[in-house]
Amino acid sequence: MNILIYRDRFDEVSSLVFDRLNGESQLAKLPIESLVNCNVFAGVDAKLIHWMTERLENEDIDAKLNGKTIPGICADRRKKHFGAMFRNQCFVLENAHSILSLGRYTPISNIDNLIKKYADTDYQIDRRYRYFYLHFDSIEENAGFEKLRELIENFYTNEYLNKAVVNWNTDLAETQGLSAATQQTDFYTKYIRSAKDQIVVIISDAMRYEVGRTLFERLQEDEKCAATINVMQSVLPSFTRFGMGALLPHKTIEMSEAGKILVDGKPCDDLKQRETIMQSYTANSRCIQYDDIKSMKAMELREVFAGNDVVYVYHNQIDARGDKLNTENEVFTACEEAVSEVHSLIKKLTSSANKSHFLVTADHGFIYKRDKLVESNKITGAAQVLIGHRYAIGSEAVKADGIANIPLKNILRNDDPRVVSFPIGTDIFKVPGSGQNYVHGGSSPQEMLIPVIDVKTEKGSVKTSTAEIALVSLTTKITNLITTLDFVQTEPVSDVVKETQYHIFFISDDNEKISNDNLYIADKKDTDTAKRMFRLRFTFKNKQYNMSRKYYLVAYDDKKGIETLRHEIVMDVAFADDYGFNL
Template sequence: MTDRINAGLMRLYEDQGHRIVFWYDAARDLRTAFDAVDLPDVIKVEIANNEFGLKYRMLRQEAKARFLLYKDGPEPPMSENWLLDVQLASAVFRADQAAIWVADLGIPAKYEAAVRNHAEFYRSGKRLEALRVMEHERPSQSANDVRRKMLAVCAGADGDLDTVIEALLAELSEDREDALRLINRVGLGKFFWKEVSARYGYTVPEPDFQDFAITLFSSAWTCAVGEVGKLNADATLMFRRWSASRRWGEAFEKLSGDYQAVLKITEDLASRDFRNLIPYDHFEEVDRRIIVAMVDGLAQQSLAATDVLKWVRDRRQSHWYSRYADVYQAIGYATEFQQVLAAADLIMTSVSDGVRRYSASWFRLDQLYRKFIYHMQKSGQSGLLSALYEAVENRYTTNFVLKLNDAWQDQVSRLTDWTVPGFPRQMDFYREQVAAFRRKHQKVVVIISDALRYEVAEETLREIRKLNRFDAELQPMIGVLPSYTQLGMAALLPHEQLAIRDDSDLVLLDGESTAGAAAREKALAAGRSGDRVKTLAAKDFMSLGTIEGKDLFRDHDVLYLYHNQIDAIGDKLATEENVPSATEATIEDLVKLVRKLTSANFSNILITADHGFLWQHKALEESGFALSELEGDIISRNRRFVIGRGLSNNGGMKKFTAAQLGLNGDQDILIPNSINRLRVKGSGSRFVHGGASLQEVVLPILRVGKQRKEDVGQVSVQIIPPARAQITTGQIQITFYQAEPVTDKQQPRQVHAGIFADDGTLISDEAELEFDFTSENPRERELSRGFLLSKAADVYNNQTVFLKLLTRIGKTSHFEDHASQPLLLKRGISTDFDF
């Protein structure tokens, strides 16, 4: 007790600046405590019929000394207190338990009732210390101020009533009410509900926190859809901030799920146009309603693609987006697929024209289909997306792949030799691509990714170009026929002659076997006399340390890395449905490989493939198989080619001789027309290669280099000023503009937006906005967002406030200004219904 008395007294002297302190021992039981007081530079004196002498001593003789005046007994009436004038200019120390707490906390004595009436609160040292910290940071201006801090301590909150409510909502979501019970136990229950009523407009005869929570959800929802809620604007603002907070995400989701049924939200949504629901995320059912409507509309082609893409972008602001991210992305890719397909004119005038047009734009349809299937599979919501899947699958297989390759087959059927004028051949890859570096005495590394078809390489190109100081370019190359691994891999090595062995589909390179790493390395060494060469599995290179990687560069002139992810998954019946995820992994692997290669000093990097592939998610129907009977001596038979001698068929297949394909030997090769497959027992039919479809034979040459200068930035965001730069109600709608489209080198920007007073006080809700628009059309790079003003805004009426965009500094918790727009806050009398 002595320590608390000493501490309380010192606060009066040091913190509050008093020189003279009076101590009345009304119960006459604190003399021992007074005697024990020992404060530096404080003179202890007892008041005992010596008032005039004391006054003279304190005011004249020792006018700068500190005095502690103790009286054994109660404070005298004012008319009998001869030291009243001194006392009124000084401080009185209250030494009962409540007074000690007041002094200990540094709370002004006039607010003592807030302590005395809630003694139970102060019996906990932990609560006392928490309140002391709050009081130190922001001294109370009233007894109710003290009580509000006590509420915050009880709830474990760190601010005003909003944060108390947030903490109590979290407990409610866990079926607990510890804080609420404590609030009642310390006598703050009535005060709490009075505060809730005044702040949020919740007024009921018998207040209950769960009832308040349900009312909060109900009111926020009805206000959002344009109806009158039971609570006021501050409640709506608090709900918006709480529901958007990452800290309280789990609590929001739990209560939202609980009250979704209570408030009959599913039935409510059934009668609403889903377009009007796009801005809202109060309940998970809102997302499901929007998704179902978009899926049905796309499947029936009754929604404009531009609208759907905008809705998908807007829903990224939804609290539930992470739960449905893959669903929304699947919808987005399906929409783009339909958009691109509608604009595609799948005709060609020659094989060269077909390759040119496929590598310029048609490949995008394969890419969009693959991305759609990937996100559909990843979402685990194939049932929700089933109508859209059926529509996309049918249009992809029938309206694109089949139609495209039927037109392509018309051109291929006219060929006598397998050649496409104007495009490099896979057979010439080493001489035209690799050796070109060696002729300039430059080192080069080649990454051969099995089944890296052109559209996958194009996505890889974009991912590499996103890297700072990296650049890349892509061109198409014509693969060998048949388009299978052994032949494609051999064609990429230096050689004079290629041949398929007489008794199998194994390949000979200048008469030598190409099977295995040793054979490939031997063939690579023959490319240029004196070259130091190495072949290595990509995964083995990735396991090298930094020094080992640099040693590899130092000791070799040509490095071939072999990567196998897509073919390893697709070429197995049990796993061929996982081709989309294998493709995503491949792109990630290749980007990592490029980064590691450049860190090991490799600066000339080529990425290519042995062959492409045909793939569809749905199992083939009977019409997808070639029906012709084969005649002749069959050496090897695959889904997409047959090797033999004296081969013939009754139609449905294109016949080449080995010589017509640029191969040595006397074999015949049959290729099924268009995208048809041959029946092969035990083999998968959804992922195939070996044939002459554009998807199988248009291969990538992806050149990667590294620049010296920084070349990656972020798009800039501007605030479009409203016609009248004023806020006249409780909310304002603001439009933002992304100044340039996102490209490989101009990356998206995330900003925090809010309205701030001139002194930095936040007076609205905050929003986290993502600007990643890729459109060249400026109007399609605009984003609108509404902001609700808080109660704190009332203080700044008729003042200039600022809508600010803030960007995070690196990965820190600090932000810097990106853009600012002054607005005149000029509201009339604030009401609960002024928005």
């Protein structure tokens, strides 16, 4: 089954045999533990997935089979023969398990502690929720997960998101919107003004911090990239035109009565206006749209970027999908596409435009929940001149339960007398407009914490290698037809050590394969060597072996197509070939 050219044929035979044996009813008679290492029928994976789904529906996060946890079983099955067929189902279960395990929010005090905690750990809950739905939506027949989906939705909303946002806004209101985090209005001063090299700034609309972490980790795996990530606090209200204005160089930022953002008294709504402001601070600078350069050839890119000390590239994938009613449920797909597009752009500009220093950030983040709010949960009575789903600006604060407010002057750093009002929780104001699943503009870690990823790249080739494996068991003799051996992945996967997969089996001195073929994917990133150890089971052909002949354990690296391990052994199987009686 591990030989690529026979995989499809094996699947056909497996399916035929399973049906002829009435496999589903036969599996029902077996203890579930006996199926964990079975890899012959797709029905086994389906059975295990059903068992794990039921355990999670009951919030039994400690459930194990043969000592393996639910995430461990999922990770193992994804690497087996039918792993590709059940990939999305396994990821749904893994992410659901993580949400149920990590998602009970515990409030803490002090806004700076909240920011650090979110940037260090809590962002993972939002990421797990995002990946839960990304894979759930990829399953064509996902009705079997609907009960689990409802549990995850309720758990995420009530045990994590609502509590985290209330905690955030209680503390942010106490400091009147101020924190020790880098403020979005200081972005240009901190990261651009004193830079000694040319910089490309990529602003990905609505790339919240947790999505930025995914991009950061992707860049860390790229041998040509050296990346660091920091968290930045966006302006409030956290909407596009305000965030985009705050990222520009400026002496003053103002908001007109109609909500228009003015940078040094000038409008900054479109590309040309932003470029005019940029060039008043840095003469050799440009502002361009990602869509205008994504298909350019190398010569065209060099012409666009040549001679410019600062280039702002505006990328819009997440907000473009999330802000529309008919596509807001595609926002998590858009997040994955945004990560891939920004990474590809960095590689392209490195190789084709000779750029080597990049900053990736965003104008704001977002909150997304799959289940819409019912009408009774929307906040009414806000009559401010400027109002969105998650904010209201007026001369007076909105006076209603569950509403906090901050002076606008604290954000603009001027004497503006107006007040920004916002829901303390995840509720929204009752206003006309687009969807309700995807929202931004308000105050929450998801909306206001955005990434600043500093990337340095190298042009040309960087030496890499594939992860190697070694035999740990001190074995020179095989005495049983069924044998288990211990191995270790010698190095963790990193930017210069790439994952690969190995075929591991036994052969005779005339290259006859005498055992099953074990497929191992070397993808472990753990720095602890003990966590990179693994055990494989080998079943030998039932035949007569000659102790005077040579036999070998061998491993082949699939990506390189070469043998990487050869270990000589003696076959001393006492009763092989029908116990030696030739019956």
